[in-house]
Amino acid sequence: MAAPVAENNQQAGNPAQWSSRFAFIMAAVGSAVGLGNIWKFPYITGENGGGAFVLVYLACIAVIGLPLMMAEVMLGRRGGKSPIGTMTSVAASEERSKGWAGIGIMATLAAFLILSFYSVIAGWTMPYILSAVSGDFSGIAAEESGALFGGLLASPGELLLWHSIFMGLTVLVSAGGVRHGLERAVTKLMPALFVLLLILVGYAMTTGHFGEAVSFLFKPDFSALTAEAILVALGHAFFTLSLASGAMMAYGAYLKKDVPIARTSVVVAIMDTGVALLAGLAIFPIVFAHGLEPGAGPGLIFVTLPVAFGQMAGGSFFATLFFVLLLFAAWTSSISMLESLVSYLNEKGVSRVKAAVGGGLVAWLVGVTTVLSLNEWSGFTPLDMFARFEGKTLFDLYDYLTANIMMPLGALLTAVFVGWKMKPEHSAAELGGWHRLWFPIIRYLSPIALLIVFYFNLK
Ligand code: PFF
Numbered sequence: 001m002a003a004p005v006a007e008n009n010q011q012a013g014n015p016a017q018w019s020s021r022f023a024f025i026m027a028a029v030g031s032a033v034g035l036g037n038i039w040k041f042p043y044i045t046g047e048n049g050g051g052a053f054v055l056v057y058l059a060c061i062a063v064i065g066l067p068l069m070m071a072e073v074m075l076g077r078r079g080g081k082s083p084i085g086t087m088t089s090v091a092a093s094e095e096r097s098k099g100w101a102g103i104g105i106m107a108t109l110a111a112f113l114i115l116s117f118y119s120v121i122a123g124w125t126m127p128y129i130l131s132a133v134s135g136d137f138s139g140i141a142a143e144e145s146g147a148l149f150g151g152l153l154a155s156p157g158e159l160l161l162w163h164s165i166f167m168g169l170t171v172l173v174s175a176g177g178v179r180h181g182l183e184r185a186v187t188k189l190m191p192a193l194f195v196l197l198l199i200l201v202g203y204a205m206t207t208g209h210f211g212e213a214v215s216f217l218f219k220p221d222f223s224a225l226t227a228e229a230i231l232v233a234l235g236h237a238f239f240t241l242s243l244a245s246g247a248m249m250a251y252g253a254y255l256k257k258d259v260p261i262a263r264t265s266v267v268v269a270i271m272d273t274g275v276a277l278l279a280g281l282a283i284f285p286i287v288f289a290h291g292l293e294p295g296a297g298p299g300l301i302f303v304t305l306p307v308a309f310g311q312m313a314g315g316s317f318f319a320t321l322f323f324v325l326l327l328f329a330a331w332t333s334s335i336s337m338l339e340s341l342v343s344y345l346n347e348k349g350v351s352r353v354k355a356a357v358g359g360g361l362v363a364w365l366v367g368v369t370t371v372l373s374l375n376e377w378s379g380f381t382p383l384d385m386f387a388r389f390e391g392k393t394l395f396d397l398y399d400y401l402t403a404n405i406m407m408p409l410g411a412l413l414t415a416v417f418v419g420w421k422m423k424p425e426h427s428a429a430e431l432g433g434w435h436r437l438w439f440p441i442i443r444y445l446s447p448i449a450l451l452i453v454f455y456f457n458l459k
């Protein structure tokens with residue numbers, strides 16, 4: 001049986017600790033960069049009119065997301081345990097109610113629920129890699145591409161297969177532990193991902209429509225901005241930075257004392273944002289070059305891009321690169337979703353292998369209901385009696401519950417805890433000189449902004 005996570009993660013050579021600042025950055029960026037950046041960001045930007053939405057999103061990252069990330073990493077390192085263990089021990093050392101452990105419990109549940117459906121979507125990349133390699137996209141028309149995607153979603157067996165393989169990959173890394181599993185995977189996969197992305201942006205520059213994409217992404221047209229879009233931007237800022245789901249707290253617990261948290265978090269947020277923008281710069285020129293629709297929605301990269309790849313020289317190669325990239329990105333995120341639970345079980349004496357396999361199995365089982373929501377159970381909308389949930393399948397409900405309720409609520413509670421309940425000297429000891437800037441933001445600005453979001457969201 002593997003040793004439980006050490007009481008004190010600060011011993012030299014501790015296998016339950018990142019070996020370097022670089023390893024932490026790769027792990028945290030690996031968690032942050034995922035389907036959110038490459039699949040979701042481009043399509044929600046397309047749906048919400050481009051530049052103005054991007055600007056609001058950047059503001060949400062800088063003003064709310066980044067300070068919260070610093071708070072979570074700081075709490076994680078102070079507690080040195082799983083998110084549940086960390087919140088329990090930090091609340092105790094601050095002489096606050098045990099109830100604050102609820103932040104850790106909700107984060108662990110949110111991450112677990114996200115993992116269950118994330119694995120299903122991430123699974124889609126694998127049949128796309130196979131189709132790309134075998135040249136299936138060559139010359140494909142928009143209807144055929146739509147039918148291909150529709151066919152995949154309509155087939156529970158196929159979805160189940162890819163979902164199972166993806167969950168297996170996640171469990172495999174997680175079971176390996178912090179240094180031998182997580183760190184080894186992220187320090188190889190993340191640099192590969194950056195190279196792949198740059199190759200794709202390089203290609204997009206040759207399409208003759210790069211300038212059009214740049215102005216779509218960066219020229220704000222505020223008339224295209226709606227109140228709903230602002231909520232979408234904020235929700236996405238949490239999701240893309242892996243906040244309020246324990247990932248950053250769990251990873252912070254494996255961070256050495258001498259790594260500067262604030263500066264490192266800034267690097268992570270910049271890299272995450274950079275990847276989202278680069279993904280936009282890789283995708284939109286291709287979309288525009290082929291006269292396709294930027295607002296196509298969730299199918300943007302699965303329906304639209306294959307058409308574009310099918311028309312370009314070397315399309316099979318670039319399509320393969322693209323979907324491999326997406327798979328890597330999703331994989332380094334999913335392992336961080338499982339970490340909150342695995343580290344908690346590990347603390348309770350369950351071995352890492354058993355915790356990863358058990359957690360993965362239950363998440364897989366919940367994921368099966370998402371698979372079915374896309375086809376056999378697409379008419380099963382159990383909460384129709386509430387107007388807010390009308391017409392939502394189980395998958396829609398998991399997504400709504402995590403993104404619109406659990407994550408903003410967890411973020412609000414975290415901001416209140418570190419801003420009002422924790423002694424400022426304690427947070428200052430972790431954050432150094434940045435504390436003076438960070439503290440008023442997390443104490444006043446973040447909670448107010450989050451309350452406004454709740455008001456509009458639940459109104
Ligand atoms: N940040 C990931 C993405 O953008 O795809 C999603 C995510 C990872 C959410 C880890 C939550 C989490 F704990």
